[in-house]
Amino acid sequence: MLLLLALHALLLTAPSHAEQVMVAVAANFTAPMQKITAEFERASGHKVLLSFGATGKLFAQIVNGAPFEILLAADEQIPAQLEKDGYAVNGSRFTYATGRLALWSAQARKVDNPGDVLHQGAFTHLALANPKTAPYGAAAIEVMTKLGVLASAHEKIVQGENVAQTYQFAASGNADLAFVALSQVWKYGRISAGSAWIVPSNMHQAIRQDAVLLERGRDNVAAGALLAYLKGNAARAIIRSYGYAL
Known part of the structure; x- marks a missing residue:
């Protein structure tokens, strides 16, 4: 029964x-x-x-x-x-x-909170997603334009097909910096590894x-x-x- x-x-x-x-x-x-x-x-x-x-x-x-x-x-x-x-x-x-955009490096203390590393130019490669097909890439271009660093960083930019590939470029060390989705590096209420600048949401669409x-x-x-x-x-x-x- x-x-x-x-x-x-x-x-x-x-x-x-x-x-x-x-x-x-x-x-x-x-x-x-x-x-x-x-x-x-x-x-x-x-x-x-x-x-x-x-x-x-x-x-x-x-x-x-x-x-x-x-x-x-x-x-x-x-x-x-x-x-x-x-x-x-x-x-x-x-x-x-x-979504939230973050400038991230797998290296500790590489990225400071205001993202001054972009002005200093102390990096070899900067990865971002293809701005023509990936909104996070378009947002990254918008941020660098506002900061006035797009021209100086141009030759150092490495494009990923999407934001997942962009993260892999930085995680593997092939790029010292990457504009990624915050969700990729955020865990338990904090940056899970490396160092990052969480880009203020008013700096891009x-x-x-x-x-x-x-x-x-x-x-x-x-x-x-x-x-x-x-x-x-x-x-x-x-x-x-x-x-x-x-």
């Missing part, structure tokens, strides 16, 4: 229509999305397949027929464009996080990161459930723990 009751309870709590959803995710959101996905799959029974990359490249893949059902972008412009062009469901777009339901996911139960989960307290707590603003 107890076994029958336990089986009945399991059937009541298990999702009746577990599905799979394919999600394109901006590279800066890799770590938090992996954690959110694990919690979501455990709570819902749905399966999430993640693909990470620069937002501009993900956009190109979507318009060329890639089978993504959700996009988590690193900006607000591309999701809006996808809605306008009919690739995304109108009214489904929302901001899931606001706000990096509002929007999510949107793509037309391919319109009737996918898992897609709708995941977007709803991203708006909930559990996901928001994870997002905040990685240094994003909400």
Whole structure:
């Protein structure tokens, strides 16, 4: 009798229509999305397949027929464009996080708080994401322009395809400095390793990161459930723990 009751309870709590959803995710959101996905799959029974990359490249893949059902972008412009062009469901777009930019070095005490190392020029290579396809790269260019160091740093700049590759350049020592997403170097409320300057948010356009339901996911139960989960307290707590603003 107890076994029958336990089986009945399991059937009541298990999702009746577990599905799979394919999600394109901006590279800066890799770590938090992996954690959110694990919690979501455990709570819902749905399966999430993640693909990470620069937002501009993900956009190109979507318009060329890639089978993504959700996009988590690193900006607000591309999701809006996808809605306008009919690739995304109108009214489904929302901001899931606001990104923070950081100038980071794997070396301790290399970067001071105001980022004076940029003025001093005491570095060999400075990595940043391709500003044409990655919003964090565009923000980095904006910051250096405001600081008046873009011209002097120009020959030292090394471009990564996305902010994940940019971080790897600095983490491996191939670049002494890198403009990265704060989420990549933030853990337990502080910089996890090396040294960093957290760039004031008023030094560049706000990096509002929007999510949107793509037309391919319109009737996918898992897609709708995941977007709803991203708006909930559990996901928001994870997002905040990685240094994003909400």
